[in-house]
Amino acid sequence: MQKLRSIAELERLRSRILRRRNGTKKYVSVCGGTGCHAYKCQDVASALEGEIRRQDMGSRVELKVTGCHGFCERGPLVVIYPEETFYQRVSPADAVEIVSRTVGKGEVIERLLYVDPQKNRVARSEAEVPFYRKQQRIVFGKNGLIDPTNIEDYIAMGGYTALPKALFEMDPEGIIEEIKESGLRGRGGAGFPTYQKWQTCRSAPSRDGVRYVICNADEGDPGAYMDRSLLEGNPHAILEGMIIGARAIDAHDGYVYVRMEYPLAVKNLGVALDQARQYGLLGQNILGSGFDFDIKISRGGGAFICGESTALMASLEGHIGEPRQKHIHTALKGLYGRPTNLNNVETWANVPVIISRGAKWYSKIGTEGSKGTKIFSLVGKVHNTGLVEVPMGITLREMVYDIGGGMRNGKKLKAIQTGGPSGGCIPESLIDLPVDFDELTKAGSMMGSGGMIVMDEGTCMVDMARYFTKFLTEESCGKCVPCREGLDRMLDMLTDITEGRGSEGDLDLLEELGGVIKEASLCGLGGTAPNPLLSTIRYFRDEYEAHVVHKHCPAGVCKALITYSVDEAKCTGCRVCARECPEGAISGEKKKLHVIDPAKCIKCGLCRDLCKFDAILVSWERWEYD
Amino acid sequence: MRIDASKVDRIVDAYGCHRDSLISILQDVQAECSYLPEDALKRVAKRLKLPLIQVYGVATFFKAFSLQPRGEHMVRVCLGTACHVRGAPAVLDEVRRQLDVEPGETTEDSRFTLETVNCLGACALGPLVVVDSEYQGQITPGKVKRVLKQYMNDGRGK
Amino acid sequence: MIELTIDGTKVRAAPGTTVLEAAREMGIVIPTLCYYPGLSSYGECRVCLVEMVKGRGRSSLEASCALPVEQGQVILTSSAKVKKARRVVVELLLASCPSSKTLQCMASNMGINQVRFKIKPRECILCGRCVRYCKEQMRSGGIGFTGRGTARRVTTAFGHTPEECRNCGGCQWICPVCERACTADSLVNGLCGGCQNLAHVETCEICTGCSESVGAHGHTVY
């Protein structure tokens, strides 16, 4: 491939690709995202490939292994274009039929279609699946259509149209102005206006004129994976955004800091970088514009704190990921002491969309203070889990019931946790809350990276607070006292409460400690770490009191506060539980009622899990009750 | 384990003997040796002209690095939020009991190393256990034994 | 010169000074632990917190030892918010280093008479004074931080006496809680072990291991 040297050459290439592809109108897209990988989608892809070859259809149809489509729950997913026939839970054995019937004759295979469990309605195409219907996928939508390892796919889909515009038609101030008008705010958590950062960084003095742009792909939130899916599925969108940003800021070096737990993302990104360089879209004299810019990949070492800007930069320089005081912002003095602009993956991916479709169009989406869309990872106790991209301002109700398809197992919604470990729990009573940066903050939570965990009556809020506190205690860098020692003691107290050793006054002390950790910590980790605790105390104080005063876990989760027993009516005496109990706590003869010895039981829950007759009961100890 | 200094040198040189690349260098050394042997760290420190303590500090700060040799099979239990809500703690307890090790430790016969991770990015499949690079979705305590058994008698290793 | 307001008084300070220095110049007492003149500021211990007023009813707590003075800054060094935060911080410090005399004095000055958190003696507050001293003053770098979170420690690599050690004993001398310093009769708790046989330590006739500092902080021999 010859380097492209002008817009004209890029456009010629684009029309050549499109012309060539006109012949093969059909294509079969197999999701190759991490979720579907776990369901062995690679076997499905190779079966389909073999079948296409065997039935000699290679010239008419193309097979594409794409990035995540979002609906990971129902993987492996296969979509046949142009009809958009949507198949889920596909196995390699289905390949023959898919190729001969659907691809060959345009027939639909009923058994592979998605059935909406609520209304019992069958969906033929992606658009008919309720999970996708309320979404507006301006950033994430291309994921299902392109092969991330082939730059031509991205170009054919209209990729790299924003870049020439930014290079030749706009000056740097103009780009920043456009981003300002779009109202784009950072998707990494705090929602800081993107243009403002760019502006500061651009005008910051640098002793040798060097400036950096960095893409934050550390994604440490334990329940969110949109950045990973974007990197894996559409890396060029991020690159294009970064090149435009670099041009606006006048930077010539960029970094992508990726979590090392994301090997596929690193691989696809590496391929994308090589291809962009080959095509003259990265490197010296991009598209003949005279602008130079290149990007390096840096793999993180597995530390949540390295998502924080100063820690990330320390780690890029080869030090431990320890934050520093941010009295001088990184936009002024960041990596190697030079002005540095750091943005999240999703923020970067929004940039080309804004530049090519215009700030006016973009700012029509969303709410007053939060423009555009946001990708959430909707997980927990709803029917449909996966990645969803929705316009800002959508209500939690729509998220849970329309997109999520309602609660599993007919249980009642209790709370929604947003914002990951720095966020908070929003109770069911606020279900009509519109989701945007400001509303979530007002409710005591935050947008964060976009994790959204739906919880039902079976989730214990004290246990949830303990879970997040434990995560943060382990992930605290350990530099400053309030966070290192404070979180550790907070965890001790929460553990005591969940194990029935809580005492009166604990809640007040927890609130006092939480308040101080929040205000006195050095960086944003400590500064937000008490949120899960404080928000659950705020909305679910009675549940805490049940644990502290009555030694009772209303959700039946906290091990120390529950007992296992056998339901006389249901036990068939099959002996499975007695055989498997690791402590030998279950006794009983064949075909007769079994009993659990509470003194020996360690409450591992194995018996409940293994019993085919649902005969193991969980009940709450109620010492001191009444 | 004695480590071949030239192997380390090759990795260090691939990064232009650059101090900033310390983390990447350690990652590659670990990929080569499966853990970070003391000799290797000393060699890295010497080549990069860094105090050993800085290299050691980085190696102990990041979760990805291990200073102890690891077992033949890596068992990773996801404790991400989504997995937690769906019952990952009980799964972890069961794995601990089956292997008789705590997270971060290796079994005595060095067949398994148990680790916990925070989110593997496949939340829709939780609770998730990953053995080597095989994802096992929707695991319950009852399924743990069966999953581990596949690796216990696979005839590989000692 | 930069003009700012500390506790209601307008003061002028040279650019580059910290709020801590400016306040101390005025005679205001602000406790510190990880701060040491001549070493870089680190902002670990958080006992030097002050309130920075940001207008519109908002304010934030900042570590004064690492806060550069700025034109028009408004600082409160002993507001209720500051006092509350400092007290909890000192309580937390005591919980990890209960026998330190420095901390006990600091606590009693603040009127703390009880530690409400679980005591987990680690005998080091991880202030990093020794680490910075070793690196910045001795240009050595034998000791450093290892691990992360609650597992964070100040140690030598692999627990061996480092080649870089210059036997200066500075790390022990500079420790503010000095549990890490030699406890008079035995030096085995010393940090790097490099000066184990070199530093001469005067002890009291009946050494109680009172944990008072050995160095300039005045270990008094009775």
Ligand SMILES: Cc1cc2nc3c(=O)[nH]c(=O)nc-3n(C[C@H](O)[C@H](O)[C@H](O)COP(=O)(O)O)c2cc1C
């Ligand atoms: C403890 C901590 C962890 C963070 N983790 C991430 C992360 O994983 N990914 C991310 O994009 N931003 C993370 N951030 C936010 C970044 O510091 C930074 O604000 C963000 O990357 C800026 O990009 P944006 O303006 O595009 O949002 C984290 C912040 C803190 C305090």
Ligand code: SF4
């Ligand atoms: S708040 Fe926590 S993570 Fe941040 S610097 Fe302090 S100890 Fe480290």
Ligand code: SF4
């Ligand atoms: S040994 Fe002393 S000086 Fe060094 S970090 Fe610990 S408390 Fe600070």
Ligand code: FES
């Ligand atoms: S990984 Fe296939 S849909 Fe998400």
Ligand code: FES
């Ligand atoms: S003296 Fe300022 S934080 Fe320690």
